Amino acid sequence: MAALVVGAVAYTANVVPIWEGIREYFADSSAPMDFVLYSNYERQVDALLAGHVDVAWNTNLAYLRTVGLTGGTCRALAQRDTDVTFKTVLVAREGSGLHGLESVRGQRLALGSKDSGQARILPIKFLADAGISLDDVRPVIFDSDVGKHGDTGRSELDALQAVLGDEADVAALGITTWQQLKQAGELGVEEVWTSPDYCHCNFTALASLDDDRAEAWTSHLLAMDWDVPEHRRILELEGLTRWVRPQLEGYRSLEEAMREQAIPLTW
Amino acid sequence: MTTAGPDQVRSARRAQLSIRLVDVVGRLAAGTTTLVPVESPAEVEVVDTWCRGTGNSVLAVHPDAVEVYRGRLSDLDSILPPDRMPGRRLWLYTNFHCNLACDYCCVSSSPKADPRVLGVDSVAALVTEAGEAGATELFLTGGEPLMHPAIAEVVAICTTAAPTVMLTNAMLFRGARLRALDSMPREALTLQVSLDSATPDLHDRHRGAGTWARAVEGIRTAREMGFTVRIAMTVASRAGGEEVEVERFAATLGIRPGQLVVRHIAKEGEATQGIVLTRATLVPEVCATADGIWWHPVGATDEAMRVSADLLPLRPTIEAIREEYLGYRRRGDVLAASFPCA
Ligand code: SF4
Numbered sequence: 218m219a220a221l222v223v224g225a226v227a228y229t230a231n232v233v234p235i236w237e238g239i240r241e242y243f244a245d246s247s248a249p250m251d252f253v254l255y256s257n258y259e260r261q262v263d264a265l266l267a268g269h270v271d272v273a274w275n276t277n278l279a280y281l282r283t284v285g286l287t288g289g290t291c292r293a294l295a296q297r298d299t300d301v302t303f304k305t306v307l308v309a310r311e312g313s314g315l316h317g318l319e320s321v322r323g324q325r326l327a328l329g330s331k332d333s334g335q336a337r338i339l340p341i342k343f344l345a346d347a348g349i350s351l352d353d354v355r356p357v358i359f360d361s362d363v364g365k366h367g368d369t370g371r372s373e374l375d376a377l378q379a380v381l382g383d384e385a386d387v388a389a390l391g392i393t394t395w396q397q398l399k400q401a402g403e404l405g406v407e408e409v410w411t412s413p414d415y416c417h418c419n420f421t422a423l424a425s426l427d428d429d430r431a432e433a434w435t436s437h438l439l440a441m442d443w444d445v446p447e448h449r450r451i452l453e454l455e456g457l458t459r460w461v462r463p464q465l466e467g468y469r470s471l472e473e474a475m476r477e478q479a480i481p482l483t484w
Numbered sequence: 485m486t487t488a489g490p491d492q493v494r495s496a497r498r499a500q501l502s503i504r505l506v507d508v509v510g511r512l513a514a515g516t517t518t519l520v521p522v523e524s525p526a527e528v529e530v531v532d533t534w535c536r537g538t539g540n541s542v543l544a545v546h547p548d549a550v551e552v553y554r555g556r557l558s559d560l561d562s563i564l565p566p567d568r569m570p571g572r573r574l575w576l577y578t579n580f581h582c583n584l585a586c587d588y589c590c591v592s593s594s595p596k597a598d599p600r601v602l603g604v605d606s607v608a609a610l611v612t613e614a615g616e617a618g619a620t621e622l623f624l625t626g627g628e629p630l631m632h633p634a635i636a637e638v639v640a641i642c643t644t645a646a647p648t649v650m651l652t653n654a655m656l657f658r659g660a661r662l663r664a665l666d667s668m669p670r671e672a673l674t675l676q677v678s679l680d681s682a683t684p685d686l687h688d689r690h691r692g693a694g695t696w697a698r699a700v701e702g703i704r705t706a707r708e709m710g711f712t713v714r715i716a717m718t719v720a721s722r723a724g725g726e727e728v729e730v731e732r733f734a735a736t737l738g739i740r741p742g743q744l745v746v747r748h749i750a751k752e753g754e755a756t757q758g759i760v761l762t763r764a765t766l767v768p769e770v771c772a773t774a775d776g777i778w779w780h781p782v783g784a785t786d787e788a789m790r791v792s793a794d795l796l797p798l799r800p801t802i803e804a805i806r807e808e809y810l811g812y813r814r815r816g817d818v819l820a821a822s823f824p825c826a
């Protein structure tokens with residue numbers, strides 16, 4: 218069988234060992250694969266639509282843009298377990314007295330890159346849902362990793378740094394960045410509010426991908442096992458414990474946010 | 485204006501460290517390292533805690549920085565096969581004096597060497613502790629072990645505890661020493677006899693005129709007494725292919741195929757040439773002498789190879805050896821070579 222070609226964005230150096238490891242894992246299977254790396258999600262979505270790759274490892278924003286550009290015919294094949302319980306956390310200096318969304322009103326709010334679901338688009342939506350518009354806060358914007366859809370966490374770290382440097386009162390972070398930061402111990406920073414779960418990345422394919430090929434590839438992917446050391450090395454680098462079937466309802470909040478904030482499908 | 489209390493200063497600094505770690509280590513390619521500056525032991529602790537929680541590792545702690553490795557470092561179990569784990573074998577230098585004075589002797593033994601006899605009580609204590617720490621094979625060497633005043637007792641202690649190999653030049657199988665040999669068990673004991681060539685020439689050149697013939701005679705005697713014998717060749721190079729001839733010759737003495745150990749001459753002791761060995765380049769094999777615990781029997785008089793001046797307790801020394809060796813392997817500066825002595 219011809220190798221299925223998967224596209225991924227090289228947002229860190231570890232994307233190479235991750236995908237080499239996954240390719241090796243698939244080498245002996247009935248669904249061998251290869252991968253192609255892109256420098257940003259925009260290029261990758263274009264490549265998927267042009268048929269250069271069969272599957273794209275997309276962020277939530279890249280997936281929804283693909284949904285929009287294909288008239289909803291594209292499909293998701295799989296996600297990380299960590300993708301289906303993604304959250305945004307608003308944090309502030311300990312002792313700030315800020316608790317809950319309403320307390321953010323009037324505060325200096327540090328937000329990440331304009332194409333980051335977790336650090337910009339969704340925080341704005343969650344606030345709006347609570348009746349707090351951008352005019353009701355004083356936004357401090359960090360567009361530090363545009364094109365990577367927030368995947369480098371760079372803009373989130375900048376936002377937190379702004380809080381620590383007293384240039385902002387509240388910062389919006391993705392749950393994975395926040396969990397990593399907390400591993401160092403007590404930071405003098407506390408959670409103000411945590412969002413409901415939403416979905417992050419998924420493997421996106423066009424409708425034209427043969428069902429059997431898609432299923433053979435997906436089921437082999439899902440068989441990766443945390444208890445097998447070679448698999449664990451890759452899973453750990455990619456930030457998951459197991460691959461799961463897509464849970465598309467988790468994209469609804471971002472889909473609404475993109476509509477409400479008039480975020481274009483192409484750019 | 486409010487002044488920050490010490491707790492706040494600490495957590496503010498921890499927050500900066502944490503941001504730096506997430507940023508710098510997060511971007512680091514797997515398998516590479518970076519230096520994270522730290523200002524206190526408490527900060528080293530923070531970096532270590534963070535690494536444990538995020539699947540990364542502390543490779544080394546320097547005076548003002550922690551060297552962080554992206555990913556999990558391998559442990560000794562994944563580096564060494566179980567039978568090579570330091571501590572699985574225990575070497576005991578029973579004594580340092582010897583009836584020979586070979587020109588390549590790695591511990592400079594000779595009839596004039598200070599005997600530095602390892603007492604029977606020490607042997608018993610070491611063997612017991614080694615057993616508790618997981619030792620499954622014991623090796624007696626020297627000098628010539630048969631010159632130990634109570635070698636039969638030493639062998640009895642060892643063979644009761646684990647299969648034992650006694651290295652010997654097989655040239656002292658006479659009188660009281662022959663009787664001592666005869667009292668030793670045939671089952672749990674293997675005699676490893678030095679024989680460098682299939683004909684006298686090369687062997688005698690290093691070990692002294694007439695030594696080849698007497699070693700061969702000793703091998704015959706040991707075989708007739710019912711001992712399992714294997715041969716150890718010490719060579720300057722394997723290029724000559726001498727081992728094939730030695731193996732063939734050994735078969736004529738009733739030695740089973742595969743019972744041949746080939747060792748390179750190491751630049752230790754009397755040897756002025758030979759491969760250079762250091763702790764970083766040598767898979768350790770825990771070795772006890774009257775003077776302490778050593779990294780490997782090949783360097784049992786090389787001060788740089790001494791791990792502890794105390795024989796006991798043995799277990800912490802074994803742990804220290806494992807830890808140090810793991811450090812070398814993780815650093816990956818040098819690939820450690822194993823140096824078989826048996
Ligand atoms: S090599 Fe062996 S036989 Fe030769 S002097 Fe050293 S201990 Fe004695």
